[in-house]
Each structure stands twice: as structure tokens, then as C-alpha cells.
Amino acid sequence: MSKLFWIIFLLLMLYTILPTILIRLFGLWMYKKKKSGSGIALTFDDGPDPEFTPILLDLLQKYQIKATFFVLGSKAEKYPQLIKRIHQEGHLIGIHNYVHWANAFMTPNKVRRQLDSSVNVIENIIGIKPIYYRPPWGIINLFDLLLLKQFRLVLWSIMVGDWRSKGGKERIETQLLAKLKNNDVIVLHDSGQTFGADKNAPKYMLAALDDFLEICQHRGYHFLRIDTYMQLNNLAKQGPAPLLKRLIIYLWLKWEHLFHRLFNIHPIDVNNQIFYSRVRKYHGKTIHLANGEVISPGDKVVELHFNNEKLSQLIAESNTMVQLAVNMIRDVQRFLPKMTQYLHRHTEVKGIYGITMIHRGSKQLGFTVEELPKGLFNYFTLIYLRILLFVLHPNGRQRIDLKKGLLSPRIVAISVLELKRRYSAEPELLTISEPVSHYQRQ
Incomplete structure (x- = not known):
């Protein structure tokens, strides 16, 4: 033709x-x-x-x-x-x-x-x-x-x-x-x-x-x-903005599905798919964990990725940011015991690792939170996560404009030993008053 x-x-x-x-x-x-x-x-x-x-x-x-x-x-x-x-x-x-x-x-x-x-x-x-x-x-x-x-x-x-x-x-x-x-x-x-x-x-x-x-x-x-x-x-x-945003969210989530396929990223708990993950070698700086252990370059880790489709659903179902924070923390708490069961099949893994801007309340759950080292990776990660916040959050633009100093990516990590110590037997839900107060201040 x-x-x-x-x-x-x-x-x-x-x-x-x-x-x-x-x-x-x-x-x-x-x-x-x-x-x-x-x-x-x-x-x-x-x-x-x-x-x-x-x-x-x-x-x-x-x-x-x-x-x-x-x-x-x-x-x-x-x-x-x-x-x-x-x-x-x-x-x-x-x-x-x-x-x-x-x-x-x-x-x-x-x-x-x-x-x-x-x-x-x-x-x-x-x-x-x-x-x-x-x-x-x-x-x-x-x-x-x-x-x-x-x-x-x-x-x-x-x-x-x-x-x-x-x-x-x-x-x-x-x-x-x-x-x-x-x-x-x-x-x-x-x-x-x-x-x-x-x-x-x-x-x-x-x-x-x-x-x-x-x-x-x-x-x-x-x-x-x-x-x-x-x-x-x-x-x-x-008006046009919510409808246009629906299109952006739809295309973004389709891209993420493709990304997960390409890099073999899967949910761990099919009944609570708040995280996707893959096992890989860690290539970042040494992470000094709160319990004295370290995650060093070359160690096997479970790399966690927020399921942004689930996150988008939680945002849509929550009337306030406080309610969203409560729902997210409870979902994470329900997920962590499943993670310990998953790790029994991956004895080579030393820790769990992720990069996120949604890290408030992580320390109360046993995670170590550190700043991402300065450099190109930090720069492009910051751009990616801010775009993600703009796409998924109903007031994303305002939050980015008002909280630029606070909205920076963090490394969130926990060792396998610490995770098993805390979550091998499914505990009662932890108190959520402390993490929620962080969300209220955002």
C-alpha cells in the first residue's frame, strides 16, 4: 500500500x-x-x-x-x-x-x-x-x-x-x-x-x-x-479533569502490567495484592538495619513494589486521607505474615527492600527507613514517584506543590530474621494511632 x-x-x-x-x-x-x-x-x-x-x-x-x-x-x-x-x-x-x-x-x-x-x-x-x-x-x-x-x-x-x-x-x-x-x-x-x-x-x-x-x-x-x-x-x-485523569490512570496501570510481565514481578498474597515482588541481588549502598544487621551489595533480597491498581482502589474507596492511611496500614499488616510464609521457600533471601514516598508508619511496623543516596537514580526515582502521586492521588498536584520538601523517595527495608520474629505468628493488628498522625500532618 x-x-x-x-x-x-x-x-x-x-x-x-x-x-x-x-x-x-x-x-x-x-x-x-x-x-x-x-x-x-x-x-x-x-x-x-x-x-x-x-x-x-x-x-x-x-x-x-x-x-x-x-x-x-x-x-x-x-x-x-x-x-x-x-x-x-x-x-x-x-x-x-x-x-x-x-x-x-x-x-x-x-x-x-x-x-x-x-x-x-x-x-x-x-x-x-x-x-x-x-x-x-x-x-x-x-x-x-x-x-x-x-x-x-x-x-x-x-x-x-x-x-x-x-x-x-x-x-x-x-x-x-x-x-x-x-x-x-x-x-x-x-x-x-x-x-x-x-x-x-x-x-x-x-x-x-x-x-x-x-x-x-x-x-x-x-x-x-x-x-x-x-x-x-x-x-x-x-468536569473534564476527573475523566481525563481516569484515562491517565488506565494507561498508567496498563503500562505497569506490562512492566510486571517483562521483569517477572508477581503478587505474593493473591488474596491481598497490596504488593508485588521479585527476588533479586541487591545493588545499592549498604543498608544498616535497626536491629544491627546489614543488607550489602550482592545479597539476595525480595524487592517490593506497591500494587498501584490496589492503591488507586483504596484511594477511590476512602473518604479522607486518614481513612486511606488506616486502610493501607491494615492491609500491610495483613500482608506481612504471608511474606514470612513466602520466605520459607526462599532461604537464600536476607532482607526485604523497596523504594517509596509512602513510608509514614513503616518504622512502627519494624522497617528501617533511609534516604536514597543523591545521584541520577535518586533524581529519576523522584520524578517517577511524583508523577505516580499526581496520577493516583485525587489532590496530587496540590500535595506535590505544598510538600515538595517532604515528598522524597526513601529506602524501606527489613531483615528476614526481624520479619520472622515479628510476624511468623499472625499478630493482632498493631495500634494505628501513631502512623495515622503522620498522615494527618501531611
Whole structure:
């Protein structure tokens, strides 16, 4: 194939294919389904339509359901009375571009003009500026990520091909019921005038929807507007930064999985994977341990690595830094007896060794903590660990800025003899008041 083909393919990958894959597979930057709670978001695209939208509104009124309409600006401009009715009956209005064109085939400026025109049309009709946006076919381009400052981008978790007439209402109803779960976002279409749609398809969608909503009513399902739906899961307050950070964390953890494979690093305790490890020769400076032993260059050691996926999970589950510290210390305490069992199979190992910035409370657990010697290794380790803190910690940037003098890597080590003396029989959990006070001061 020619170089021109590969250049075009690469540009398409960067411009639209890769961003779309990321949002569709991993839910990055877009809202597609709640993780918890209850409630279903019923959403409709491609309208308003003078034939089908009034019937749909009557149906929603029959079941006392509030829905979300992602409308085309050109149709809203043509049928302002329908937009008024949608709004007056308590439904939410979002944007689905001015005309039904995929963002992949438009320049960033063209997408922006489409959205600005649609926003102006809706705002002039109902007096409210819409902030929810669903790109046609769920396809975005790279520059659409800049829209996150202005819009909440919304996808779906259930689509049943209701833009086709084939199979009638039975096919649509069957697929809706088969796929339905609490927390879903359903997308249906109240117009058959877009490219690839059958003009009479909404007739079958409405017939299926009537039966579907009656069944859902008997089953006790609740339907919510997309704004209420997102607020119940604290999603509406998430701007671009949290979503972008999710992508960074995802890519970082994938890199770490690859790193572990390349260097044969494995968890010791499969039930408490707070640490990964490998046995290797120690190559650093001599470490003088608190119990009088030393770890010298050439000694066999177990090199510990924090499981940053587990750390990220602990951060997400902890409401405060104090709670995070308590949870981490308890996990480490549960891990150490397993480490002693592991060392019975590795009699050649003299000590356990790691480098970390998370070392508060280590001395109370029996570890020796020393500064990392100055030099290139110290410099690059510091950069790596600060990037890691920025990625995983919810206030990583602020902590780095405020605590630069304190956030420096330390060697943390303990001898096998000391570890076995302390943890051969699983002890009661140690007091955590002292380590926690360190975290409170950070």
C-alpha cells in the first residue's frame, strides 16, 4: 500500500477512531451508565418530528415518565412548538448537532458551529441553554474533548436498532426487555428521517415502547431525566479533569502490567495484592538495619513494589486521607505474615527492600527507613514517584506543590530474621494511632 494510504489511516486513527474507541469501550469522557443506585434514563434522538414526537409525549404523559430528548437544531428551529411542549411537560432537552452529521467528517470549527447554532436555537425557544450533548452515532473527533468545558457528553448502554422497521414492534420490545437492567441509559429514535433510518420505524418503536413501559411499571422500575440520573451517581459534577485523569490512570496501570510481565514481578498474597515482588541481588549502598544487621551489595533480597491498581482502589474507596492511611496500614499488616510464609521457600533471601514516598508508619511496623543516596537514580526515582502521586492521588498536584520538601523517595527495608520474629505468628493488628498522625500532618 502507498505511503499516502498509511498517512491518511494514521490521521484518521488520531482524529476520530482512537478517541471513539476510548469512549465506547472504556466510557472515558462520556456518561453511558451509572455504576450503582437505581433508575433508568430513557433518551430519544433525531427529533423533534411533527408526526411521531407528539405521540411519544402523550405516551410518556400516560406513564408519568420524564425523559431526555437529544434534538437536532435544524428541526428545533423548524418546530419550535414541539420544543416548547417537550420542555413544558418536564422533559430535558439536549443537543444532537444541528444536522445529523458525524463529527468524524467535520472539522473542529464545523462541529463548534453546529453546536453553537443548536444551543442558540434551543435557548431562544425555552430560555435555557442546553448543556447535554450526544454526538450522532456516538462518534467523536479528538478536538471534541475540548467541548467538555461546555457540555456533558452522553452515550447509552442499550440500543435496539429501532431505526429499522424489520421485525416490527416485537423485535424492539423483546430486545429492550432482554437487555434491561437498573442503571441503564436507553436510546430510541422519534424520527425516521435521518440517513440509514426507515421513515415509518418510529411507529413500531412507539408501539413497542407502550408495552415495554407497562411491563416496567409492573416491575417497579423508575425512569429519570439524564441530569437527575447523573446527579444520583455524582456524575454531573465531574468536569473534564476527573475523566481525563481516569484515562491517565488506565494507561498508567496498563503500562505497569506490562512492566510486571517483562521483569517477572508477581503478587505474593493473591488474596491481598497490596504488593508485588521479585527476588533479586541487591545493588545499592549498604543498608544498616535497626536491629544491627546489614543488607550489602550482592545479597539476595525480595524487592517490593506497591500494587498501584490496589492503591488507586483504596484511594477511590476512602473518604479522607486518614481513612486511606488506616486502610493501607491494615492491609500491610495483613500482608506481612504471608511474606514470612513466602520466605520459607526462599532461604537464600536476607532482607526485604523497596523504594517509596509512602513510608509514614513503616518504622512502627519494624522497617528501617533511609534516604536514597543523591545521584541520577535518586533524581529519576523522584520524578517517577511524583508523577505516580499526581496520577493516583485525587489532590496530587496540590500535595506535590505544598510538600515538595517532604515528598522524597526513601529506602524501606527489613531483615528476614526481624520479619520472622515479628510476624511468623499472625499478630493482632498493631495500634494505628501513631502512623495515622503522620498522615494527618501531611
